[in-house]
Amino acid sequence: MGSMNLEISSGKRRTGRLAPSPTGALHLGNIRTFMLAWLQMRACGGRVLLRIEDLDHPKHKAWADAALIEDLKWLGFDWDEEPVWQSHRLERYQSAFAQLRSSLYPCFCSRADIQRAQSAPHPGEVLRYPGTCRMQQIEADEPEKIAKAAWRLA
Numbered sequence: 001m002g003s004m005n006l007e008i009s010s011g012k013r014r015t016g017r018l019a020p021s022p023t024g025a026l027h028l029g030n031i032r033t034f035m036l037a038w039l040q041m042r043a044c045g046g047r048v049l050l051r052i053e054d055l056d057h058p059k060h061k062a063w064a065d066a067a068l069i070e071d072l073k074w075l076g077f078d079w080d081e082e083p084v085w086q087s088h089r090l091e092r093y094q095s096a097f098a099q100l101r102s103s104l105y106p107c108f109c110s111r112a113d114i115q116r117a118q119s120a121p122h123p124g125e126v127l128r129y130p131g132t133c134r135m136q137q138i139e140a141d142e143p144e145k146i147a148k149a150a151w152r153l154a
Contacts, residue, residue: 013045013046013047014041014044014045014046014047015041015046015047015048015049016037016038016040016041016046016047016048016049017037017048017049017050017051018034018037018038018048018049018050018051018072018077018079019050019051019052019053020034020052020053020068020072021052021053021054021057021059021060022052022053022054022057022060022061022064022065022068023057023059023060023061023064024059024061024064025064025067025071026068026071026072031075034072034077035077038077047080047081048077048078048079048080049079049080049081049084050069050072050079050081050083050084051083051084051085051086052065052068052083052084052085052086053086054085054086054087055086055087065085069083097151100151100153103153103154104151104152104153104154105133105134105135105136105151105152105154106133106136106145106146106149106150106151106152107129107132107133107136107149107150107151107152108133108136108148108149108150109129109132109133109150113132114129114130117130117132118130129152133152134152134154
């Protein structure tokens with residue numbers, strides 16, 4: 001988390017979120033992260049939303065989202081609107097993607113590829129994408145390739 005400045009200068013109510021992936025039971029790292037986000041928003045009078053990150057995850061367990069919600073409530077967390085599942089909002093994401101499409105390019109690099117492309121990374125340094133796929137083009141008739149691409153801002 002960045003700065004803990006809780007002052008609301010714009011007059012808008014701040015919004016934070018809890019965003020678990022339904023891959024299994026909560027663990028201490030989840031709980032710590034949720035607690036910090038939840039406390040920060042509650043301390044400044046902000047809203048807390050629960051968004052289940054169930055989009056592209058092969059480890060998704062069918063029972064886990066209900067268990068996560070039950071566990072979060074048991075731990076004393078609350079949120080200000082009904083939980084939202086990302087998979088229920090695909091049209092919204094597709095619309096945003098269509099608006100951004102002219103500024104994006106496809107990338108097929110793995111994390112290992114990006115790691116290997118670093119010239120001389122220093123301890124603690126953030127990996128930077130080297131632009132390997134920047135000039136790559138995908139034809140519209142390659143849907144299987146399009147589906148596998150990560151999209152980067154040009």
